[in-house]
Amino acid sequence: MLSYFVFIIAVGSVLLALPASTPGPGSMRYVDALFTATSAACVTGLITVNTAGLTRFGQTVIMMLIQAGGLGIIAFSTIYLVLPAGRISLRSSSIIQEYYVDQVDFDPRRIVRSILIFTFTVQAAGAALLYASFSRRGVDEPLFTAVFHAISAFCNAGFSTFADSLERFVLDHDVTLTIGVLIVIGGIGFVVLHDIVTRVRKRRHRLSLHTRIVLTATGAFVLIGAALFFAMERATGAFAGMSGFQGVMAALFQSVTPRTAGFNTVAQSELSPASMMVTSIMMFTGGAPGSVAGGIKVTTVLIILAAAILGTDENGDLQLGQRRIPAFVVGRAHGLLVKAILIVVVSSLLLVVTEYALITDGIALTVLLFEVVSAFGTVGLSLGVTDILSDAGKVVIIATMFAGRVGLISLAMPRRRVRGERLVGYPTGDVLIG
Secondary structure: OHHHHHHHHHHHHHHHOOHHHOOOOOOOOHHHHHHHHHHHHOOOOOOOOOHHHOOHHHHHHHHHHHHHHHHHHHHHHHHHHHOOOOOOOHHHHHHHHHHHOOOOOOOHHHHHHHHHHHHHHHHHHHHHHHHHHHHHOOOOOHHHHHHHHHHHHHOOOOOOOOOOOOHHHOOOHHHHHHHHHHHHHHHOOHHHHHHHHHHHHOOOOOOOHHHHHHHHHHHHHHHHHHHHHHHHHOOOOOOOOOOHHHHHHHHHHHHHOOOOOOOOOOOHHHOOHHHHHHHHHHHHHOOOOOOOOOOOOHHHHHHHHHHHHHOOOOOOOEEEOOEEEOHHHHHHHHHHHHHHHHHHHHHHHHHHHHOHHHHHOOOOHHHHHHHHHHHHOOOOOOOOOHHHOOHHHHHHHHHHHHHHHHHHHHHHOOOOOOOOOOOOOOOOOOOOOO
């Protein structure tokens, strides 16, 4: 997986650095080409060069990187495990099966085939709806624009061929609803979607605990987030001047897009500090495991919160309803949270060092922290500082995007360790906590 992403980023950066990618004389600086390629392959959406200003060739390169990156996390990592020996090994099989949930039917080749068919079908349907909407509004080249945004939305990338992202469509609810639905479908995971389809086909099939947790947590995050954004921005904030229904729709989209999508219908810099805080929390959380979304995932957050509030038994297991979450899963969730926090903290420290000049010019530390969280969660929302970062700062964000996309998922993947027989037992140590 690491080699795959390094390869497509390298190829994409070279293509974007070609004169054919930018209009007029000259070409894009390589650091900006590398930044854009990494952002596209890691389905982030942060940009140092506005996508609307690129040629059709450059936009097509970005679209292909988004598709390859979005599918790569799930489909191509499975293909990589399947192809080497012509058949999947027992060790690889156990890793994938644990990653995909035991209750879901497991066949690597069928998983890959289903992912590809479902992805292209949903993207085609989304593109058709967007094409109809863009055509009615007189958008230039509506077909390409619709396909680009359908792929970008489903892969939770946040790239747009419009200079203002989707701000011009804030009151065009057919566009925002289509984009929002694509974001949610891409962000809940193929395991969940497969489980739901199986439930529809087989009435006696019971949804797995994973599916129920993802659907519950996703719905709760979207609805609570929308309510908070509406309450904080309706009177004097970014939604001021909108009718009640328009404000609700804008709040709903603002609640969906931090789930690693990165589109915006209102300028993020116009949000209140409280809304920025809520957005940061949602970006850090992300979507569901096994999806194109980034972040530490909603299941991780729910398990950690449940363990903190409900507590665990003497074996470290957590009880959720009528199911028991094993101690090693609870421990993995806490470990993933700590690793994610370390990535964000280290990246923030480095960015503060590299962007000292911006800080002295009046850029707040919270703006840089927002940028780091957005890069780590592969979201793409920004408060307007991405294009003015120094080259060193851009490298920091590049590394953060890569770590948030590939590194964190690699850390979350189960590992099979060969453990020898323990011949020595150590005495128990007492440590005070809290």
